[in-house]
Amino acid sequence: MIEVRLPQPVEGKEESLIVLWFVSEGDVVExxxxxxxxxxxxxLMEIEAAESGIIREIIFERGETAKVGDVLALIEPNGNQAASQNQKAPSIQEQSKKDEPLVEESISRVEPGLRKLAKELVVQLEMVNGTGRNGEITEADIRRVAGKNSLEQSEIQSSNEREE
Structure with missing residues (x-):
């Protein structure tokens, strides 16, 4: 088994909060x-898979705090082909749920700099459809929504001026 451990963050803190799991037990990862x-x-920091395999156990759940070096999850390496073949293919309904992240999850994945930009441009992240990898919200997505909002505002102002 491959252990996914909490690495030492840049600023030297000893604990980190588990914000979001992008995988579930039984998922195949590359x-x-x-x-x-x-x-x-x-x-905010993302931890990537060091090896391909199957997520066998998630030890720390969302919202829990882990210390540097703690094992967060276990991955069974892909070398065991029998285990991979025994994995049932997800149903269409399960796959569509996986492909369309919940709004809450996609918003929680927004980088702090993009959150700041959205706040400055008065853009509600709930209104942004992410076009990045795995539906992530990008700077272009935020600016696109900000542009639509300003266009709508100018149309409202011009129609109000015509009515006066």
Whole structure:
């Protein structure tokens, strides 16, 4: 089994909050896939899969705090082909749920800099459809919504001026 451990964050904090799991137990992951997002007082960080395999156990759940070096999850390497073949293919309904992240999940994945930009441009993140990898919200998405909002505002103002 491959242990997914909490690494030492840049600023040297010893604990991190589990913000969001991008995977569930039983999911097949490839090397480099995002597994989990963790947060310290000053930093959001994503932990990626070091090897391909199957998520066998998630030890720390969303909202729990882990210390540096704690095992967050266990991955069974893909070398065991029998285990991979025994994995049932997800149903169409399960797959569509996986492909369309919940609004709450996609919003919680927004980087702090993009959150700040959205606030400055008065854009509600709930109104932004992410076009990035795995439906992530990008800077262009936020600016697109901000542009639509300003266009709508100018149309409202011009129609109000005509009515006066």
């Amino acid at each position: 090397k480099g896939d995002r597994l989990v997002e963790v947060e310290t007082e000053t930093e």
